């Protein structure tokens with residue numbers, strides 16, 4: 499099964515993708531994670547993407563299409579993938595159609611997590627992860643059981659994303675509304691599009707997604 503998870507930043511795409519990865523053996527393909535890795539490694543793609551990402555804008559379609567296409571060519575993508583944060587524009591949606599046709603792959607479901615934007619700002623600005631294993635936490639909703647120690651791996655190092663501040667989050671949401679939401683009818687017309695209430699708790703969202711499958 500191959501799917502796309504859509505929704506504004508903080509809608510829970512990463513959380514749900516992580517769960518599907520564990521439960522169904524699918525691979526999560528997050529263009530945001532790929533770009534952050536490129537920024538950290540200081541590659542030419544990273545250098546081009548860094549300031550755009552910090553401002554909450556969108557990295558060029560050309561760059562993102564290139565990294566996604568390469569990633570789809572790795573053998574693990576054949577076991578079923580979850581696109582998290584891609585496509586984000588009409589140009590990307592059309593590029594994805596062409597890529598999948600050329601690679602003999604097909605989409606089974608496109609799912610949008612629908613959320614309340616003001617609640618999202620609180621959700622995003624409070625989030626942080628374990629720097630060692632990536633376990634997710636939140637200042638208000640999910641602190642480690644022992645303060646300062648990761649529940650999953652015991653590490654005492656945590657990190658926050660540079661773009662998880664209110665101004666950047668609001669810009670990322672505006673980008674979603676203006677450039678990403680318009681691609682939804684493209685999938686609705688093909689009968690593979692569903693919406694899920696992303697404000698429900700994590701398990702309820704998971705159940706709604708499983709019901710679609």
Ligand code: AMP
Pocket residue numbers: 507529530531533550551552554555556557558559562582583584585586590661670
């Ligand atoms: P994310 O982790 O999906 O929230 O992405 C973080 C940032 O990376 C976004 O705010 C964009 O600047 C950039 N980005 C990630 N995916 C894409 C994409 N498909 N198209 C353009 N920019 C992207």
